[in-house]
Amino acid sequence: ILNVEQSPQSLHVQEGDSTNFTCSFPSSNFYALHWYRWETAKSPEALFVMTLNGDEKKKGRISATLNTKEGYSYLYIKGSQPEDSATYLCAWVGTASKLTFGTGTRLQVTL
Amino acid sequence: DVKVTQSSRYLVKRTGEKVFLECVQDMDHENMFWYRQDPGLGLRLIYFSYDVKMKEKGDIPEGYSVSREKKERFSLILESASTNQTSMYLCASKGPIMNTEAFFGQGTRLTVV
Numbered sequence: 163i164l165n166v167e168q169s170p171q172s173l174h175v176q177e178g179d180s181t182n183f184t185c186s187f188p189s190s191n192f193y194a195l196h197w198y199r200w201e202t203a204k205s206p207e208a209l210f211v212m213t214l215n216g217d218e219k220k221k222g223r224i225s226a227t228l229n230t231k232e233g234y235s236y237l238y239i240k241g242s243q244p245e246d247s248a249t250y251l252c253a254w255v256g257t258a259s260k261l262t263f264g265t266g267t268r269l270q271v272t273l
Numbered sequence: 274d275v276k277v278t279q280s281s282r283y284l285v286k287r288t289g290e291k292v293f294l295e296c297v298q299d300m301d302h303e304n305m306f307w308y309r310q311d312p313g314l315g316l317r318l319i320y321f322s323y324d325v326k327m328k329e330k331g332d333i334p335e336g337y338s339v340s341r342e343k344k345e346r347f348s349l350i351l352e353s354a355s356t357n358q359t360s361m362y363l364c365a366s367k368g369p370i371m372n373t374e375a376f377f378g379q380g381t382r383l384t385v386v
Contacts, residue, residue, distance in 0.1 A: 171313075193371040205277075206316075206363075208374035251316065255371055259304045259323060260331075265315035 166254045168264035175242050175271055182238045183267040185252030189233035194255040197226055197237055200266070201248045209237075242271040276300075279364050279378035286385050292351040294381050296364030304367040305347035306375070307339065309360040316363065322347055354385045
C-alpha cells in the first residue's frame with residue numbers, strides 16, 4: 163500500500179483565520195495530485211488537479227502548491243469562512259489512473 | 274451536468290447476504306472506482322476498472338468482487354456480507370487523462386446486521 167498522508171487530521175479555526183494543510187505522497191511514479199473538498203451529506207468535489215513540479219493553483223480564497231521532487235503539496239485557505247468547513251482530501255495519481263487518497267483533514271470554521 | 278449515480282443511499286443487510294452496490298456514470302469515462310470510507314481511515318480503494326471487463330484490486334479487496342459489463346456501470350459485490358463491511362461506500366469515475374478530476378456518487382451507507 164502506497165502511503166499518502168495528510169496533516170493535521172483535524173483543525174478548528176475562527177472565521178477570518180488563514181490556515182494550511184499538508185499532503186505528502188510518493189515522489190516516484192508521480193502523475194498528478196488532486197485536492198477534493200467533501201462537505202457533510204454531499205459528494206467529494208474536485209478543487210485542484212496538479213501535475214507539474216512547482217505548480218500553483220488558485221480558486222478564490224483557496225490555493226495549492228506542489229513539490230513533486232520531495233513529495234508534498236500544501237493547501238491554503240485565506241480568511242476562512244464557516245462555509246469552508248469540510249473535509250479536505252488529497253489524492254495521488256500513479257500508474258493506470260489509480261487514485262490513492264489520504265485520510266483527509268477535517269476543517270471546522272466557527273464564528 | 275455530469276453525473277455519477279449510486280443505486281441506494283442507505284442499505285441494511287443481514288450477515289451472510291450477497292449484496293450488490295450499483296454505480297452508473299454518464300460521462301463515458303474509462304476509469305471507475307469503488308472506495309469505502311471509515312472514520313479516521315479516509316477513502317480506501319477496494320477495486321477499480323480501467324475499461325469494460327477490466328478490473329484491478331485496490332488496497333482492500335478481500336470480501337469483495339466487482340463487475341463491469343458495460344462502460345457506464347460498475348458494480349460492487351459483497352459475496353457474503355459481514356458486520357465489518359458496515360461502512361460508507363463511494364463510487365467514482367474519471368476520464369483517461371492523468372490531469373482530469375474524478376467525479377463521485379452520493380455514497381451508499383451500508384449497515385450489515
